[in-house]
Amino acid sequence: MKNLFKRLSTFAGDYSGVCNAAHHMNCLTVLHGHGGCIGGVSTCDDFELDEHDMKIFFTKISEVDAVTGNDNKIIDMIVQAGKDIPCDFILLCGSPIPMLIGTDYRAWKRLIEKRIDLPVIALDTKGFDRYDKGEEALFHALIDTFTQDPKKKRNRVNVIGDTALNGWNSEMRESFRETLAQEYEEVLFWSKDVQMEEISSASEATLNIAVSVSAVSVVKKLYERYGTAYQIGMDSYGCVEKQVDDKQPRYRKNDSEKKILLVGEQVMMNALRSCLRKDFGVLNVSVATFFQLDKEIAEDGDHELYGEDDYERILAAEGEYDVIIGDPELRVFGGYHTFVDLPQIAVSGRVISDSIPNLYGKYGYEFLKKGLKQ
Structure with missing residues (x-):
């Protein structure tokens, strides 16, 4: 079936x-x-x-x-x-x-x-x-x-889509907040800070950031309705750590030649892919998701999965990956040399929620560095 x-x-x-x-x-x-x-x-x-x-x-x-x-x-x-x-x-x-x-x-x-x-x-x-x-x-x-026409624009940023099911936790929000607070007076995470009053004044923000695919169409609606600038993902705010010395790349040559599959929420996986390319030199990175795949932010070779059959078909067609990063439940399907656990509550439930890492900035870099060393 x-x-x-x-x-x-x-x-x-x-x-x-x-x-x-x-x-x-x-x-x-x-x-x-x-x-x-x-x-x-x-x-x-x-x-x-x-x-x-x-x-x-x-x-x-x-x-x-x-x-x-x-x-x-x-x-x-x-x-x-x-x-x-x-x-x-x-x-x-x-x-x-x-x-x-x-x-x-x-x-x-x-x-x-x-x-x-x-x-x-x-x-x-x-x-x-x-x-x-x-x-x-x-x-x-x-x-x-609830959202009303803006009375005035404020130095405010709305971060939309930062839910637990998308892989966000308090530590990750606070890490991202520290960066945004350097530029914005108000930093509002929609799954932490907002009530009906903040939703009513959402149109007064300077910028909306969609940090999950469920928020992409939302920031576009706010742009069309109120002209608020938007951004998809966190790349512009240093989700990858800057090189300390450009003459000394921090990745090993064999890392750059690896073939890697990222399985999870699309916007989050796109951020990890950016980090793998910029900080580790890995070019052959593809994203797969069992949830929505927005074609505008997808690359050739990315996959929208509707069930186990689709995932098994990818593994059979692509051959063994050097590294697969995804929920631990995917381990049983094989198709990898190294598997890096990245729990997703929407897949395996909150029984392993203590293992969900902070993937923002230097923490995301350390997560990938540790995984590639396995």
């Missing part, structure tokens, strides 16, 4: 992406489903949940309610929860069963807003798309709902 996963675990779904990207915000997140979906969100797909008091409500509809579509009962529960729990807005997202019975979330939004003085964002997630689609949908909805 095509794309049947026999060795990999299930990837984080679109509703996990929504919950992950919103977990720090002062909102009531409502995940609508029959049962079980909340387990993946709270125990597998976000290692940063423990850092915030997330307000999440799971409807856990019964079989009778699912079959009969007893929406009024569920809407009553959501309205009451919105009254009992202090929040700035209500965020609705769905799962597979509501999709099968055709739940009308736009109607829910209208009914809830009539009964409670809170804005409602409704996202028709289904659980079949992957996490980055959910993140992207949430980012667009936040802008469409």
Whole structure:
């Protein structure tokens, strides 16, 4: 059966992406489903949940309610929860069963807003798309709902897409923040610093930086709507460490001749590829991802993978790689001389979240240097 996963675990779904990207915000997140979906969100797909008091409500509809579509009962529960729990807005997202019975979330939004003085964002997630689609949908909805025309431009930069599922952690944010703070008075990471007020004034920023593929279309929308300059990736801000002495290259000749495959989130892997080329002289580097691949920032030889079959096909066609860098679950497929572990929560869950490295600046360089020495 095509794309049947026999060795990999299930990837984080679109509703996990929504919950992950919103977990720090002062909102009531409502995940609508029959049962079980909340387990993946709270125990597998976000290692940063423990850092915030997330307000999440799971409807856990019964079989009778699912079959009969007893929406009024569920809407009553959501309205009451919105009254009992202090929040700035209500965020609705769905799962597979509501999709099968055709739940009308736009109607829910209208009914809830009539009964409670809170804005409602409704996202028709289904659980079949992957996490980055959910993140992207949430980012667009936040802008469409809250962002206002700028009163004035400020010396501010928005960093969008810095979620745990994309490989970001607190250490990496602070390392990047130190660099950006040298140029900007305000540095806002959308998965750490922003609430509804900051989203409302997003148009006043000088620059938006998309640090994951889920944010690429978002920074382009902000450019088209408000004229805000944007950048994709971190390369312009020294994600690779500068040469101390240009006459003394810091890479070995045999490193430059290696064939390397990077498997992970596209924007992050592009940053590692840039580092491999600039600091290690490796030219033959390709990127593969099980998630979105934006063609505008891809190179010839990059791969969008839809399942295990595609990954196995690449390994068979390309022959053995000198180095593969990716989630440890990919080790079982072989196809490498050296494998460097780079855990991705969206693939293997948060059980190995303690192993997620800081990949910004000198830390990314040290990670690659250690991996190539294996």
